[in-house]
Amino acid sequence: xxxxxxxxxxxxxxxxxxxxxxxxxxxxxxxxxxxxxxxxxxxxxxxxxxxxxxxxxxxxxxxxxxxxxxxxxxxxxxxxxxxxxxxxxxxxxxxxxxxxxxxxxxxxxxxxxxxxxxxxxxxxxxxxxxxxxxxxxxxxxxxxxxxxxxxxxxxxxxxxxxxxxxxxxxxxxxxxxxxxx
Amino acid sequence: xxxxxxxxxxxxxxxxxxxxxxxxxxxxxxxxxxxxxxxxxxxxxxxxxxxxxxxxxxxxxxxxxxxxxxxxxxxxxxxxxxxxxxxxxxxxxxxxxxxxxxxxxxxxxxxxxxxxxxxxxxxxxxxxxxxxxxxxxxxxxxxxxxxxxxxxxxxxxxxxxxxxxxxxxxxxxxxxxxxxxxxxxxxxxxxxxxxxxxxxxxxxxxxxxxxxxxxxxxxxxxxxxxxxxxxxxxxxxxxxxxxxxxxxxxxxxxxxxxxxxxxxxxxxxxxxxxxxxxxxxxxxxxxxxxxxxxxxxxxxxxxxxxxxxxxxxxxxxxxxxxxxxxxxxxxxxxxxxxxxxxxxxxxxxxxxxxxxxxxxxxxxxxxxxxxxxxxxxxxxxxxxxxxxxxxxxxxxxxxxxxxxxxxxxxxxxxxxxxxxxxxxxxxxxxxxxxxxxxxxxxxxxxxxxxxxxxxxxxxx
Numbered sequence: 229x230x231x232x233x234x235x236x237x238x239x240x241x242x243x244x245x246x247x248x249x250x251x252x253x254x255x256x257x258x259x260x261x262x263x264x265x266x267x268x269x270x271x272x273x274x275x276x277x278x279x280x281x282x283x284x285x286x287x288x289x290x291x292x293x294x295x296x297x298x299x300x301x302x303x304x305x306x307x308x309x310x311x312x313x314x315x316x317x318x319x320x321x322x323x324x325x326x327x328x329x330x331x332x333x334x335x336x337x338x339x340x341x342x343x344x345x346x347x348x349x350x351x352x353x354x355x356x357x358x359x360x361x362x363x364x365x366x367x368x369x370x371x372x373x374x375x376x377x378x379x380x381x382x383x384x385x386x387x388x389x390x391x392x393x394x395x396x397x398x399x400x401x402x403x404x405x406x407x408x409x
Numbered sequence: 410x411x412x413x414x415x416x417x418x419x420x421x422x423x424x425x426x427x428x429x430x431x432x433x434x435x436x437x438x439x440x441x442x443x444x445x446x447x448x449x450x451x452x453x454x455x456x457x458x459x460x461x462x463x464x465x466x467x468x469x470x471x472x473x474x475x476x477x478x479x480x481x482x483x484x485x486x487x488x489x490x491x492x493x494x495x496x497x498x499x500x501x502x503x504x505x506x507x508x509x510x511x512x513x514x515x516x517x518x519x520x521x522x523x524x525x526x527x528x529x530x531x532x533x534x535x536x537x538x539x540x541x542x543x544x545x546x547x548x549x550x551x552x553x554x555x556x557x558x559x560x561x562x563x564x565x566x567x568x569x570x571x572x573x574x575x576x577x578x579x580x581x582x583x584x585x586x587x588x589x590x591x592x593x594x595x596x597x598x599x600x601x602x603x604x605x606x607x608x609x610x611x612x613x614x615x616x617x618x619x620x621x622x623x624x625x626x627x628x629x630x631x632x633x634x635x636x637x638x639x640x641x642x643x644x645x646x647x648x649x650x651x652x653x654x655x656x657x658x659x660x661x662x663x664x665x666x667x668x669x670x671x672x673x674x675x676x677x678x679x680x681x682x683x684x685x686x687x688x689x690x691x692x693x694x695x696x697x698x699x700x701x702x703x704x705x706x707x708x709x710x711x712x713x714x715x716x717x718x719x720x721x722x723x724x725x726x727x728x729x730x731x732x733x734x735x736x737x738x739x740x741x742x743x744x745x746x747x748x749x750x751x752x753x754x755x756x757x758x759x760x761x762x763x764x765x766x767x768x769x770x771x772x773x774x775x776x777x778x779x780x781x782x783x784x785x786x787x788x789x790x791x792x793x794x795x796x797x798x799x800x801x802x803x804x805x806x807x808x809x810x811x812x813x814x815x816x817x818x819x820x821x822x823x824x825x826x827x828x829x830x831x832x833x834x835x836x837x838x839x840x841x842x843x844x845x846x847x848x849x850x851x852x853x854x855x856x857x858x859x860x861x862x863x864x865x866x867x868x869x
Contacts, residue, residue, distance in 0.1 A: 356622035
């Protein structure tokens with residue numbers, strides 16, 4: 229592995245015209261043995277995450293946990309407040325009148341799950357993070373418009389500035405450029 | 410997936426596409442974001458904005474005066490202790506439901522036509538529920554204590570009464586508005602990143618950049634986005650059913666004739682979708698005209714919205730019939746009297762207007778010509794909005810004004826401040842919506858790009 233004297237870079241980025249080229253390029257880069265690879269697209273391209281070998285996103289599990297915590301939490305609160313902390317005999321109804329506790333339990337299950345889904349999604353995605361080296365890439369403002377990017381990070385064990393550059397060129401991109409830190 | 414648009418003679422099929430014209434990712438991004446970034450001016454926008462601002466000021470004055478004097482400035486009294494504020498509440502919550510139905514339920518059903526209408530339908534939901542949430546608070550005798558409905562550890566050692574539908578209500582409405590805002594914001598994040606990257610204005614770059622949270626459009630981010638968005642849709646969908654069911658329980662748990670009925674939850678949900686889809690039409694017809702969005706919000710969208718309205722209208726009509734049937738089938742003389750009094754009593758004009766607006770007029774939408782005419786649909790949607798507001802007024806006021814004791818019978822007369830609150834809330838809703846159109850993309854840009862891809866693949 230050759231060592232570079234130049235300033236360190238975040239990675240090398242290749243720019244593509246459409247989503248099909250990007251998916252194919254991503255699959256070939258993974259097949260080539262690169263691991264610290266990421267693709268950037270202006271919308272959710274079908275099959276792109278799979279091409280990068282990313283399958284489990286864990287958002288569903290977090291949502292389930294959030295829902296269970298929300299539901300059990302509010303049911304416990306209702307039971308505790310109505311039976312233990314402040315029991316009121318209202319017209320001889322049982323203190324633990326569970327059917328009346330269902331609406332709040334249902335709503336808080338949904339609320340807990342939704343909060344968990346939203347914040348779980350943000351945290352797993354590493355957001356908010358207002359600055360990131362990838363924003364230094366040339367033309368990267370087009371990643372939210374109509375261009376598709378593939379970046380091989382310098383952190384990748386197989387990363388070699390010249391060889392990786394040559395490999396990315398072989399994927400027939402619009403162009404390949406360096407991403408400075 | 411087979412097209413659900415029925416074909417008929419004399420109908421131009423190209424008008425029924427979900428997305429018209431040859432759009433690329435770039436032209437979709439530019440067309441939608443330019444509405445926000447370059448702010449094209451149109452006299453219609455300014456006229457509407459002036460009207461809404463005036464009404465919003467009236468709303469603020471009405472609220473300040475209410476807080477100063479108390480609810481006595483309204484026409485409410487015993488036995489009619491609930492009138493305009495609660496009518497507004499039920500009506501506004503119902504309007505919100507169509508937005509959630511479009512954005513969540515239709516996503517689960519993979520209906521492609523939802524893509525170009527979901528963003529502003531969700532905005533409609535949030536603003537409508539905000540107006541709804543204000544109404545019960547305004548109606549409280551001591552509005553500054555509204556938070557007593559929330560369970561929190563306080564020094565009074567008092568808990569909410571969990572058996573009360575009013576407590577269920579605050580949980581339902583609170584959950585609904587929080588989930589709606591999260592769902593809406595989640596979909597907005599990639600579009601805010603587009604605005605951040607497209608504007609040259611430094612202040613806009615910073616503000617849109619802050620709210621975009623540093624979105625990068627990574628493949629992994631998109632994958633998690635898809636999962637989380639689908640889950641949020643799955644969570645929001647039962648709220649469409651549950652929230653207005655809980656609202657209806659505010660009435661049906663009480664033993665007042667006209668309220669005490671098991672049909673109320675489905676009846677209210679159908680009515681909610683009916684009025685909500687009407688409001689979606691009321692908004693989308695001028696929106697697409699003023700901002701030149703006819704290629705994105707096509708005749709197909711209006712046609713589909715009209716079909717959903719027709720179905721919901723028939724469900725509402727069925728509920729009216731069942732209400733009458735059950736009153737006589739029950740053999741309860743108070744129930745019988747309530748129905749006959751609605752038809753022939755002092756509020757008979759309200760009842761027959763409701764029947765005209767909600768049962769008779771929507772039948773026009775059986776004709777495809779009507780469903781494809783934006784102006785006719787706009788007129789029908791206004792009529793249905795009025796009809797649904799009057800229906801809620803009818804349920805609340807005609808049921809209350811004849812108490813069990815004839816000595817306490819009375820008739821409700823609205824005051825200036827009742828109308829100021831109603832029209833003021835309409836103005837504030839419109840004002841919020843116009844600001845939304847000015848500052849945020851009214852159509853989801855990233856989902857439209859995906860729609861363009863699917864359209865191209867479908868044609869290939």
